[in-house]
Amino acid sequence: MNAPAIRQDLLAAAVARLPDNGLRAQRELALARFARQGLPGTREEDWRYTSLQPAVDLSNAWLASQPRAVLPGDVPSDEMPVQPAQRAIDAQWLRFLNGIRIGDTLPDPGTISIGRQPDDDRSLIADDGLSSLNAALLYDVVHIAVPEGVTITRPVGLLLANDASENASVGMTRIVFEVGPGASLDVVENHLSLSAEDSFAGVIIELRLARGAQVRYLRLQECGEAQVLTGRLQVRIGQDASLRYTSIDLGGALVRNDVAIDLVAAGSDIIANGLYLASGSQHIDNHLRIDHRVGPARSRAAFRGILHGRSRCVFNSKAIVYKGADGTDAGQSNHNLLLSDQAEIDTKPELEIHADDVKCAHGATVGQLDEAALFYLRSRGIDADAASRMLTRAFAASVLGDLSVAAAADYVAGRIDEHLDLLVSEPS
Amino acid sequence: MTAMLEIRDLHTKIGDTAILDGLSLTVGSGEVHAIMGPNGSGKSTLAQVIAGHESHVVTSGTVTYCGKNLLELAPEERAREGIFLGFQYPVEIPGVNNAYLLKAAVNAKRRHNGQPEIDAFEFLKLARARMSLLGMDPGFLNRGVNEGFSGGEKKRNEILQMAMLEPRLAILDETDSGLDIDALKAVAKGINALRSPDRAIVLVTHYQRLLQYIEPDRVHVLSKGRILRSGDKSLALELEERGYDWVREAASA
Ligand SMILES: Nc1ncnc2c1ncn2[C@@H]1O[C@H](COP(=O)(O)OP(=O)(O)OP(=O)(O)O)[C@@H](O)[C@H]1O
Ligand SMILES: [Mg+2]
Numbered sequence: 001m002n003a004p005a006i007r008q009d010l011l012a013a014a015v016a017r018l019p020d021n022g023l024r025a026q027r028e029l030a031l032a033r034f035a036r037q038g039l040p041g042t043r044e045e046d047w048r049y050t051s052l053q054p055a056v057d058l059s060n061a062w063l064a065s066q067p068r069a070v071l072p073g074d075v076p077s078d079e080m081p082v083q084p085a086q087r088a089i090d091a092q093w094l095r096f097l098n099g100i101r102i103g104d105t106l107p108d109p110g111t112i113s114i115g116r117q118p119d120d121d122r123s124l125i126a127d128d129g130l131s132s133l134n135a136a137l138l139y140d141v142v143h144i145a146v147p148e149g150v151t152i153t154r155p156v157g158l159l160l161a162n163d164a165s166e167n168a169s170v171g172m173t174r175i176v177f178e179v180g181p182g183a184s185l186d187v188v189e190n191h192l193s194l195s196a197e198d199s200f201a202g203v204i205i206e207l208r209l210a211r212g213a214q215v216r217y218l219r220l221q222e223c224g225e226a227q228v229l230t231g232r233l234q235v236r237i238g239q240d241a242s243l244r245y246t247s248i249d250l251g252g253a254l255v256r257n258d259v260a261i262d263l264v265a266a267g268s269d270i271i272a273n274g275l276y277l278a279s280g281s282q283h284i285d286n287h288l289r290i291d292h293r294v295g296p297a298r299s300r301a302a303f304r305g306i307l308h309g310r311s312r313c314v315f316n317s318k319a320i321v322y323k324g325a326d327g328t329d330a331g332q333s334n335h336n337l338l339l340s341d342q343a344e345i346d347t348k349p350e351l352e353i354h355a356d357d358v359k360c361a362h363g364a365t366v367g368q369l370d371e372a373a374l375f376y377l378r379s380r381g382i383d384a385d386a387a388s389r390m391l392t393r394a395f396a397a398s399v400l401g402d403l404s405v406a407a408a409a410d411y412v413a414g415r416i417d418e419h420l421d422l423l424v425s426e427p428s
Numbered sequence: 429m430t431a432m433l434e435i436r437d438l439h440t441k442i443g444d445t446a447i448l449d450g451l452s453l454t455v456g457s458g459e460v461h462a463i464m465g466p467n468g469s470g471k472s473t474l475a476q477v478i479a480g481h482e483s484h485v486v487t488s489g490t491v492t493y494c495g496k497n498l499l500e501l502a503p504e505e506r507a508r509e510g511i512f513l514g515f516q517y518p519v520e521i522p523g524v525n526n527a528y529l530l531k532a533a534v535n536a537k538r539r540h541n542g543q544p545e546i547d548a549f550e551f552l553k554l555a556r557a558r559m560s561l562l563g564m565d566p567g568f569l570n571r572g573v574n575e576g577f578s579g580g581e582k583k584r585n586e587i588l589q590m591a592m593l594e595p596r597l598a599i600l601d602e603t604d605s606g607l608d609i610d611a612l613k614a615v616a617k618g619i620n621a622l623r624s625p626d627r628a629i630v631l632v633t634h635y636q637r638l639l640q641y642i643e644p645d646r647v648h649v650l651s652k653g654r655i656l657r658s659g660d661k662s663l664a665l666e667l668e669e670r671g672y673d674w675v676r677e678a679a680s681a
Contacts, residue, residue, distance in 0.1 A: 376519040376573075379479045380529065380589065381507035381536035390532075394523025394572075 004056035006133065008035050010063035015136050018069045022116070023138065030135035037129035049314045049346045050285040054254050055228050058200040059133075062170045070168055071139065072100050083159055085190045085220065088411035091157035094142075097194075098162055098171030099201070101142050111150050117141035117176055130230055134202045137172045148180035148210070155186035155216075155407050162192075162227060164199035173203040181210040181238075186405045187217045191231070193224030193251075200228040207233060209241040211265070216244040218405040220412060223252035225280070232258040239265035244404040247274035247303075248412060249284045250419050256285045266294045266327075274303040275399040277419050278311035278343070279426055288317035288332075295355065296327025304399055305336040306392060307343035308423045318350040319360070326357035334364040337395050339388075339423065389424045396420065430495055432457045432597055432628045433478070438489035440477055447473045447484070449653030455597070458625040462639055462664060463632045465650035466672050471632045472516050474650070475601045479513035480506050493597065507533070508540035510596030514586040514603045516632070521573040526585070529573050530555060530592055537593060558591040561621065563614045579606035587618040598622065599630045604638040616641030636668040649675050 015031050018024070039056060040047040080102065086093050094114070095102040117140075126132060146152055162171055179185050193199065201223075209215055223229055229252050237243060249255060261270055276284045290299045301317045319330040332349035349362040369391050377387035396416055403409050433455040440448040447470050455461050463471055477484045478491065480503035491498040498506065521529075535545045546554070556566055562584050574582050583603050590598055600619065604612055619629060619642050631638065639647075639661060647663040649656045651672065656679045657663065667675070 370519075370521075372519050373521045375479075375481055375503060376515065376521065377524075377529070378503040379507055379513050379515075380533040380593070381504050381540070382529075382532055383504045383536070384502070386532070387504075390524050390529075391521070394521060397523040 004039055004041060004051070004053045006039065006056055006059045007063060010060065011136065014063050014067065014069075018137075018139060019071065021140060023140065027136050027138065030132045034129060034132035034136055037127075037132055039129045039133070046287060046316070049312070050254075050256055050283065052230075055200045055230065058198055058228060059170055062167070062200075065167055067167055069139070070098055070100055070171070072103065074100070080161065080194070083161070083190070083192060085188070085222075085411060086157070086159060088414075089155070089157060089188055089408045091155040091188055091407065093157040093159055095159045096161065096173055098168050099173040100139055100171075111146065111152060112156065113145045113147075115143050117143045130202060131204060131232065134172045134174060134204050137170070138174050141174045141176060143176045143178065145178040146180055146183040146185050149182045150180065151184040152186070155188050155405055157188045157190065160189065160191045160201070160203060161194050162199050162201045162223070163194040164197035165195040169197060169199040171199070171201050173201065174205075176206040177208065177215075179207070179209050179213040179215055182212040183210070184214040185216075186407065187215065188405055188408050189217070189219045191219075191221040191223050191229060191252075193227045196224060196226055198226045198228070201230075203229070203231040205231075205233050207235045207243075209235070209237050209243065211239045211241060213238065213241045215242075216404040217246070218403065218408050218412070219245075219247040219257070220408070220415075221247070221249045221252060221255060221257070222415065223255065225251070225253055227252050228254045230256045230258075232260070235259070235261040237261060237263045237265070237268040237270065240267035242269040243271070245270070245272040246399070246402070246404040247272075247286065248399075248416070249274070249276035249278070249286070250415060252282060252284065254283045256287070258287045258289075260289045260291075261299070262291045262293070263297045263299070264293055266296060268297045270299040271402070272299070272301045273399050273402050275396055275416070276303070276305045276313055277396075277416070277423060278305070278313050279308040279423050280311060281309065282311045283313070284311070285314035286316070287314075290317070290319040290330065292319060292321045292325045292328045292330060294322075295325040295358070296329070297325070298329040299331070301332040301349070302399075303334050304396065305334070305345060306339065306395060306420070306423065307336065307345055308339040308426055310340070310342045312344045313346075315345070315347040315364070316350070318352065321351070321353045321355045321358050321360070323354040325355045328355060329359040331360065332362040335395075336364075336366045337392065338366060338368055339392070385424060389420060392420050392424055393417070431455060431492075432494060433630075434490075434492040436490045438477070438491065439487045440473065440484045441487055442473070442484055446487075447653050448477065451489070451650070451654050453648065453655060455628045455630060457628055459645045460623065460629045460631065460642060462644040462647045463630060463650055464634065464647065464664065464667055469650045470653045471650050472601050473653075475513055475516075475599045475630075475632060478506075478599055479503055479511060504536070507593075508537050512590050512593055512595035512598045514583075514590060514598065514600035516601040516605070518574045518582040518586055520575050520577070522575045524573045526571050526573050527555065527569040530569075530589060533589065534592055555588075555592065558588055561591070561614075562588055562618050563610070564588060580608060580611045583607055584611060584615060587615050590622065591618050594622065596626065597628050597630070599632070601632045602634065603631070604633050604635060612638065613641065636664045639664050651676060651679075
C-alpha cells in the first residue's frame with residue numbers, strides 16, 4: 001500500500017492563507033519538506049500497525065473546503081465551557097482550541113513566562129512528515145519558560161480542546177517548555193473534543209530540561225469517539241535532571257502518542273508509565289523512544305493496557321544505549337489485559353545496546369482475567385461483574401499508584417473507574 | 429431435623445476426566461465432619477463443587493443445602509446463602525486490597541439478607557477484633573489479597589474471612605496444612621468460635637492434629653471419588669496409625 005497522501009496543492013493554499021506573524025518563512029520551509037516526506041505509511045517499521053489514512057482523508061476534505069485560517073480573535077475566551085479536568089485539578093490552566101491559545105493570563109506571571117517562540121529557534125524543522133505538517137499549518141508556537149532554581153508548586157495545565165463543529169476539523173498545536181537549571185514543574189496535558197464531528201489534531205510538545213531540573217508530566221487523553229490525534233512529546237534531558245511521565249489514554253478513535261526522550265548528559269533519571277483503555281473500534285498506539293547517549297543514567301518505561309471490543313492497541317518502546325554510555329540502567333515492560341477475543345495488541349519493548357557496562361531488562365505479557373482469582377472473589381459473595389471490575393481495576397492500579405502528577409490523582413482515578421465500568425459492562 | 433447439606437450419589441468430571449464417582453454425604457446442623465483421604469482422591473474437588481466452581485461438571489446426583497438445590501446457584505449466591513470455602517491454595521490478588529474485599533464480601537451478604545451495609549468504623553472494629561483472636565497483625569488489612577503472604581498467613585487470612593462472614597456451612601480445605609503450632613491453635617480457636625447448633629463445619633485434613641483441637645462428630649475417608657468408610661473421631665486416630673490401605677482392602681472385600 002502507498003503511503004497516504006495529503007494533497008500538496010491544497011496544503012500550499014492553506015499555508016498561504018495563514019497570516020504572516022513571523023512564522024511564514026518557517027511554514028514555507030516545512031511545506032517544502034513535507035512535499036518530500038509525506039506522512040509515514042504502514043511500510044515503515046514504526047507505523048506498521050497504524051495507518052494514518054483517516055488523518056489524510058480528514059485533512060484533504062478540510063483543505064478542499066478552503067477553510068479560513070482560525071485566528072486568536074476567533075475564539076472568545078468566555079465561550080468555552082469549563083471542562084471537568086479544570087474543575088477537578090488545581091492547576092494554572094492554559095486553554096487551547098484547535099491549536100490556538102485562548103488569552104488566559106497565568107495567576108503567577110512573575111515566575112513562569114509565556115510568549116512566542118523566539119524566531120531563531122529552529123526546532124520547528126524536523127525530519128518527520130507529521131512534524132512538518134504541524135509546522136506548515138501552525139499559527140503560532142507557545143513558549144513556556146521556568147527560570148533557574150524556581151519551583152512551581154501549582155501544576156501548569158494544558159487544556160487541548162478540539163471543536164470541529166464549524167468546519168475547523170484540523171488543528172495543529174505546538175508548545176515548548178524550557179525548564180531552567182534546578183527548576184521544578186508539574187504539567188498536566190489534557191486532550192478533549194468539544195464536538196462530535198470527525199476531526200484531526202496534531203500536537204507537538206517539546207520539553208527541555210536543563211541541568212538538575214525536575215518535571216512531573218501527565219498526559220491525560222480523553223478525546224471523543226470521532227477524534228484522530230497524533231501527539232509527540234520530544235524531551236531533552238540535561239545532567240542530573242529527572243522526568244516522571246504518565247500517559248493515560250481513555251478516548252479517541254485513532255490515537256498515536258510518540259514520546260522521544262533524549263538523554264544528553266549523565267545522571268538523569270526517567271520514569272515513564274502509562275495506561276491505555278480501549279474498547280469498540282478504538283485504535284491506540286504508544287511509541288516510546290529513549291536515547292541513552294551518556295551514562296550513568298536510568299530510564300524505566302512501564303505501560304499497561306486494557307482492551308475490549310474490537311479495539312486495537314500498539315505498544316512499542318525502544319531504548320538505545322550508545323557506545324560508551326556505561327552505567328546505563330534501562331528497563332521496559334508492557335502488560336496487557338484482553339477482555340475480548342476480538343481485541344488485538346501488538347507489543348514490542350526493545351533494547352539496542354552498544355555499551356558494555358549496562359543493566360537492561362524488558363518484557364511484555366498479554367493475558368485474560370485470572371479465572372482462579374475470579375472464582376475466589378465470587379466464592380466470597382462478589383458477583384461476576386463486580387469481580388471482573390475489581391480485577392480489572394487491580395490491573396490498572398499499579399499505574400495509578402505511580403501517577404506522575406499527584407494533584408491529578410483523584411480525578412484520574414475517577415475517570416479510569418468510569419471507563420472501566422463502561423468497559424466491563426460492554427458485551428465482549 | 430433436615431440436614432444442612434445432603435449430597436446423594438454425586439458424579440462429576442473435569443474436562444473428560446471423571447473425579448467424584450458416586451459420593452454421598454450428609455452433614456447435619458451443628459455438626460463437625462472431617463474428610464480425610466489420599467492425595468488426589470477428590471477432597472478439594474468436593475469442596476469446589478460445593479462452592480460452585482464451574483470447571484467441575486456435575487454429571488449426576490444431587491446436592492441439597494438447607495432444603496435448596498445448591499447446584500442451581502452461582503458461586504456468589506452460594507456464598508451469600510452462607511457457604512464458605514477455605515481454599516487449600518488461597519489465590520493471590522495483587523491490587524485488590526484485603527480490607528476492601530472483606531468489606532465487599534460482608535456487604536454482599538448483608539444486602540442479600542436485607543440488612544444495611546456495614547459502616548467503615550464498625551467494619552474496622554470487627555475486623556480488628558477478629559484479627560486479634562487469630563493473632564493477625566492489623567497491617568494485613570492494607571495489603572493486597574494474599575499478596576506475598578506466607579503459606580500460613582494465607583491460611584489465617586482464610587479463617588479471618590470466615591470469621592467475618594460467619595457462614596452457616598464452612599468447608600475448610602486443608603486449612604491446617606503449613607501452619608506452625610501456634611498458628612494451628614489460633615486457627616482452631618477461630619473455627620471453634622464459629623461452632624454453634626445452627627452451623628456446620630467440614631474439615632478436609634490429612635492430619636489428626638487439627639482434630640485434637642476441633643473434635644469432629646464424624647470422620648469420612650474419601651478415596652477415588654467416593655466415601656469408603658465413615659466413623660467417629662476414633663477413625664481419624666486409626667487412620668493416622670494404619671494408613672489408608674486397610675480401608676481400601678476392607679472396602680473391596
Ligand atoms: N483440571 C483437571 N484436569 C484433570 N484432572 C484434574 C483436574 N483438576 C483435578 N484433577 C484431578 O482430580 C483428582 C482429584 O483432585 P483433588 O484436588 O480433588 O484431590 P485432593 O483429594 O484434594 O488431593 P490433595 O490431598 O493432594 O489435596 C486428582 O487426580 C487430580 O489430578
Ligand atoms: Mg486437595
